[in-house]
Amino acid sequence: MPIFILHKTGPARPALRGCRPLLMILFFLAVTCITPRAESGHGPIFSTALPSPEWQMEGQPYGFLPQNLYEYINGEAEFFIAFGFIELTGANYTSVAGGKDTVTIDIYDMGNKLNAFGVFQSKTGGQASALSLGAASTGSDGYLAFYKDRFFVEIQAYITREKEKHMVETMAASIAAHLPGDNTPPSELFYLPEKNRVAGSERYIKGGILGHAFLDRGMVCDYLIQGQKVTAFVAMLPSPQDAVHAVEQHRSFVLKSGKECLPLDRFGKHGFVSEEPYHQKIMETQVGAFVAGVYDLNTLEAGETLLADIITTLKQKENIR
C-alpha cells in the first residue's frame, strides 16, 4: 500500500495526522531550500565595471525577482514582467573624489533575446546611438541603455564633473563585454523584410498588435513605400489553427465595427482587406502559425507588394509550405 495517497481536496488521511509536525518541518525545509533568491549571478561583472580607483562599488550588488520588483521600481515592474522578466541584478557606484557623483547599473535578465529586444525598443523608441554596445544601444552621459542576448541593461548616472562623464560609457562597455551571449538581434526581427524598412521602428509587441488580444504578440515595423508610411506586422500564434482563428476574430471585429471586409484570395483563403478602426486600410492573412498584415494603407497596391514580401520571407525562414 502506498504511503501517500493524493486527494483531490479535503484533509490529510488520518494515518498521516501523527506525522503532521514532522511533515510540516520537512515542508518548511523544502520550501526554504527551493525558494528562489535574488542573488546576483553577475557579481564579478560589477567589479569589472569599476573604471578607475576614483570609483568604488557601494556595498554588494542587489537583486530582485518578479515578486518583489515592485519594491524597486514600483508600478514600472508590470512593464518588465509583461515582457517575461526573470531577475534583476544591479550595483551602485560612487566617486570617491566626486562627492555626490553616482552611477547605477541594472541588468535585467529577460529570459530570451526577443524579450530583451522588446524592452529595449519600448524604452528607447528606436533611438539608436553611435555607441556600439551589445546588439543595440542608446543614451549618453546621464542615461544609457543597451541589450545583449537575453539581458537589458540600464545605466543611470549623476555626474557633476565634466571630465568624469565619459566614465558611464567606459562602465557600459565593460559590462557589455562581460555579459554572456552574443550581440546579434533576435531572429524574429528578420520575419519582416529589410527593404524599405524605417530604421529603428521595429517593435516586439506583447499584449495586442493593433490593440487586439487575439493578436497578442508579434513583430511590428514601419515601412516607407512611395513616400507613404505604412506599418507591417507578423503576429506569432501557437499553431496554424490558432492563426486562422485569429484572422477570423479580426474579420469579425472589423465587420462588427461596420467596415466592409473583402476576401484577399491572392494570399490564401483566410486573408481579408478592410479598414481598421482608428487606422486606415488593412490587409491581412494567415501564414502557417503566423498572421501577417499591413495597415495604414492609402492604397492597396503598396500593401500587396509588401505583404507578398513578408509571406515569402516567413515561408523561407520558417520552412512553411
Added chain:
Amino acid sequence: MREKQLTRRRFLKNLTLTCTCSTLGVHTLAARHVWGKPPNGAGSNKSAPMEFRTLGKTGLRVSALSFGVMRLSEPAVLFQALDMGINYFDTAHRYQNGNNEIMLGKVLKQYGRSKVFIATKILPYHKHLGDKRLNDQKSMETMMEESLRRLQTDYVDVLFLHSITNPEWPLNEEMLGFCQKMKKTGKARFSGISFHTKGQTYVDTVDRSLETGFYDVFLATLNYKSPPAHIQALKRARDNGVGIVAMKTQAGGYKPEAKLSLNPHQAALKWVLDNRFVDCAIPGMVNRQQLAENAGVMGKKIGWSDRKTLAAYYDTIKDRYCLRCGSCTASCKKQVDISTIHRCLMYWEGYEDFDLGRATYRQLPPTENALACMGCTAPTCNCINGIKISERMRHAHIHFT
C-alpha cells in the same frame, strides 16, 4: 388616407398593452439591476454609459473608469477609450522612458486637449538610491518641462509626486515648493502624491500628507485585498476633500461563476468602484478586449448574494487561482507551460470538468507538460501572487496522466 378613430375600446386596448409592456420592461431591468444578467450572459462586455464622479475638491468630473496608460503602445486603444467616454488618462515621466507620454500627447492633441484630463508623475528622488538622494526642485522642474513637451501641452490637470515611499516626503520643502510653483505658473492645475507602500507606511503617508492640507489628489493602491486600515485611511482623505484615484485595482480574481454577472477582472474593478470614496480607477489596459471588459462594469451592480459568494470564494482560491498574468512563464528554465497547466487545473477545480482539464493537458507536447516538474529538485519557477507553482504542476501531472 383614412383617419383612424380613437374609440373607447381601442383606447383601453392600447392602454392595457402599454402598461403590460412597461411593467415587464421595468421588471426585467430591475431584475438585471439586482441580480445581474442571466448566467448565459455572465461577464458580458456590453457597457452602459460611462459614469462620472467629482475628483474631490478639484471639481474635475472624471470618468469612473479611467485609463492607466503605462504599458500601452497602441494609440487606437486610446481613441476607442475616448469614444467610450473615458476622460482621465494617467501616465508618468519615466514610463517607457518618456515614450508613453509621447504617444498619449499625440493622441490627445488630435482628439482635443481641452476635452480630457491628463495626470502625469514626476519622481522626486533618484530612482535607485531611495531617500539617499532626493531630487531638488530645479531638477523636478526640468523633468516637468520635459513631460509637458512630450505631452504637447502647456499644463497637466494633475501632477503627482511619483511613488512616495517615505511618509515624511510629502512635507519635504523641495517637493512642496515644486508642486506650489507648478500650480502657480499654471503648469499643473492640481497636485497630489502616488504611493504603493505597504502596512503602516501606507496609513502614515496618507495622514502626514493630509497634515499639509496641500495635496488635492491621492493615487493609491486599492483592491479587494486591501487591509481595512488602508481603506479607512483613504476614506479619511476623501472626507477631507482629497480626490481618490485607485490603482492596482485588479490584483486578484476568481473563476467566472454562473451565479455572478461579472467576470473576475470586472468584479475586482467593480469592488473598487463600489467604494463611494473612490472617484476613479485607472486599471492598466493594453488592448481593446481589456478596455471593453472594464467598460462592461459600468452600470452593473454586485448584489448581496454576489458579494457573499465572492468573499467566500476569495478565501478558498487565493493560494491557487492563476491570474494568467504570464509572469511565471519565463521563470521555468525547463519551459513547462505553466499558464496552460494552471488553466487545466482551473477546468477541473473551478469548472468541475475533469475531462476538459485532462484533455487540454494531454494536448500539451511532452516537453511542455509538467513531467519535468516531477523530478525537479531546484525549481526556478515563481509566481508574483504567491502560488506554489511546482506543487501545483506536480498535482496536475499526477492526476491528468
